Amino acid sequence: MTVETAAVVAAGVTKRFGATTALSEVSMRIAPGETHALVGRNGAGKSTLVSLLTGLHKPDAGEIRFGGEPAPPVADRGAWRARVACVFQRSTIIPTLTVAENLFLNRQGTVIRWPALRRRAAALLDEYAVDVDPRSLAGDLGVEQRQLVEIARALSQGARFIILDEPTARLDATAIERLFARLTSLSEAGVTMLFISHHLQEVYSVCDTVTVLRDARRVLTAPVASISHDELVAAMTGEAAGLTSTAPRQFQAAASVLRLDGLALADAFEPLTLEVGAGEIVGVTGSGSSGKVSLAETVGGLRKATAGTVSVDGSAVRPGVPNALKAGIGLVPQDRHREGLIPLLSVAENATLPIADRLGPLGAVVPSRRTGVAEEFIRRYDIRTESPDAPVASLSGGNAQKVVLARALAAEPKVLVLINPTAGVDVRSKESLLGAVRAAADAGTGVLMVSDELDDLRHCDRVLVMFHGRVTAELPAGWSDTDVVAAVEGIAA
The missing domain is CATH 3.40.50.300 (P-loop containing nucleotide triphosphate hydrolases)
Structure with missing residues (x-):
């Protein structure tokens, strides 16, 4: 595949945030209509690559191209929306607005003609087989319905490249099957997709090609059919597969x-x-x-x-x-x-919330005591963070979840x-x-x-x-x- 015929190209992109290199000379090409998987451990660089592909950040080196043309300037948000859309794990749908209002947000014109807006929304939902009433409040929709509304909104703006970030994380098995059927239909219609998931079986179910990032670098790109599950895990971790022991527990009936x-x-x-x-x-x-x-x-x-x-x-x-x-x-x-x-x-503050009354006299928190307890939690639960004082919002998803578990077990x-x-x-x-x-x-x-x-x-x-x-x-x-x-x-x- 040449750069000119690729739907999307990241060519040697590097991105630094201060002294941290979040992405180092990463290259990736996605063919038109292809569903391309992007996998890697938390902190591998996936989110940074998505931020470059959606124009939220500009690469420090390398370039992004769509259909052989250079990516638009970061400030030209309209041009970016016409090229790429991302359905994030956390929905960008505004729950207090109707489905119709969400579909045409910032595109409704200076004078809103509500009957016409709802008719346009109904036609758009029908075109992409999304069974949702355009008059419904978006906050009343299920996770699956919100995702489909976001996809329809992206396609209506002209984007033919959609990034799906952990789209199945909150769906049950039946909803996942329906989503995969919808993705297959979109691919057959020429929509190009980047599929990000930690569930490797989903990669084998719906994707054509997989790219693995590890430690801010691309370590593998291969057809999904050509790589085994163990090889994929090894590429992600740098180690042999078989990570989590599922040997039977020696549990004895207790009170x-x-x-x-x-x-x-x-x-x-x-x-x-x-x-x-x-x-x-x-x-x-x-x-x-x-x-x-x-x-x-x-x-x-x-x-x-x-x-x-x-x-x-x-x-x-x-x-x-x-x-x-x-x-x-x-x-x-x-x-x-x-x-x-x-x-x-x-x-530290998040992890020790349930035991704050134990961290000093008369319910007052002694900072050094809180830090000491938090450092023990960080070691025990393998929380990857710069320090106990780092904002919890700076953590990757997996490390944030470890903080939640540490807090649940703190007492x-x-x-x-x-x-x-x-x-x-x-x-x-x-x-x-x-x-x-x-x-x-x-x-x-x-x-x-x-x-x-x-x-x-x-x-x-x-x-x-x-x-x-x-x-x-x-x-x-x-x-x-x-x-x-x-x-x-x-x-x-």
Whole structure:
């Protein structure tokens, strides 16, 4: 392929931020209509490359080209929007506006004719087979619908190159299948895509070519069909595959530490009774409508049950996060950005929030004591940060998630509740996170882990499958992928 015929080219691009080289002489070419995967560990340079491909930053060396033409000046945002769009892991849809308003934001003209705007929006949604009412508030849409609206908006502006950043991180299996079918249709229609994912099986399912970044450099570009899973992991990590141990745990039945008695939440899940033993890891999975996330959020105090009780060590827990914390429940929520971190605070401040009253006399925090505790957490959970005082917003996704887990475990909880703990993190971060969960369980913490990831669930002593608000299957350790998938889909294995 020549530069002139490529849809997108990054030619020897380098980007520095102060003394840090975020990207070093990286080259990549993407053919028209190709779905090209970009993979690498957190901190490898993926986000920096995306910032160059979308015109948010200008490379310090090298160049970006679209269809053989140099990229427009960074200041010409209209020209960039006509060439490339990015569907980020965190939606850019404005929830308080309607779908129609989001589709034509900043393009609606000086005088807005609402009936005409809604008709244009309906035609656009119909053109790209997005089954959404243009009059709906965007905040009422599901994750999958928001992504499709963003894709339709990008295509309507003329962009034929779309970057998808972890598009499946918050989708269930059925929604992922629908998204992949839509991506295949777009590719057949000539849309070029860059697909960023930590889920390597997705790369094999939907991508033609894969580029691997490691330590700010490109280490591999190859057709997906020509490279094995182990070779791809080795390229990402610089080491042999087989990172996270999933050897069966030597769990012995112990006294119940968490008990749910007839716990229910209207329109989410039906009355459920469950015990989790001290040191036991119980997995919960199911489709997006199964009620699994609502169950975990109810146990963790984020939601108030409409019936039943949550008990820890035989004592009922009142609703609310403060009461859950006081009872000994640690929570890793689904959305680390919205519910798990305070971005304006430092790594140390975030990690030690639950134990701030222990870091000095009379509830006052002694900075040196907080720093010492945070440094221990940084070592224990392998958090890659410049210092405990660095803003938590400066961390990569995997390291930010480690801070969330460190905070959940800071008070040595009796029960740990996790919701999709490895979503959107790299291979090594998954190893660190799941290793810390196993260590907590080995020390006697009861674990309730909700996850869509089979690799997460392999660490569990048993797995409950929920379907439309009910537990429909309980699988002991040693289950097969087919067993889980069939139960999730509500069919016989």
